[in-house]
Amino acid sequence: MKASDLLTKSEAELNKELTDLYKTHFSLRMQKATQQLQNPTQLGNIRRDIARVKTVLNQKAAAK
Numbered sequence: 001m002k003a004s005d006l007l008t009k010s011e012a013e014l015n016k017e018l019t020d021l022y023k024t025h026f027s028l029r030m031q032k033a034t035q036q037l038q039n040p041t042q043l044g045n046i047r048r049d050i051a052r053v054k055t056v057l058n059q060k061a062a063a064k
Contacts, residue, residue, distance in 0.1 A: 001049050014060075015057070
């Protein structure tokens with residue numbers, strides 16, 4: 001996911017994306033806890049995506 005792609009989305013779409021990312025992050029954490037996680041780098045990638053979405057939301061809020 002790129003920040004430039006996120007800039008074109010509305011706030012409602014970004015909020016939906018954020019909730020989806022949180023659900024994915026929770027799922028990956030549970031897989032890690034039960035030692036079923038195949039690719040541990042997925043956790044870091046999801047955390048970065050969450051940060052990107054939050055950053056874009058904050059930028060849009062500050063621009064108002």
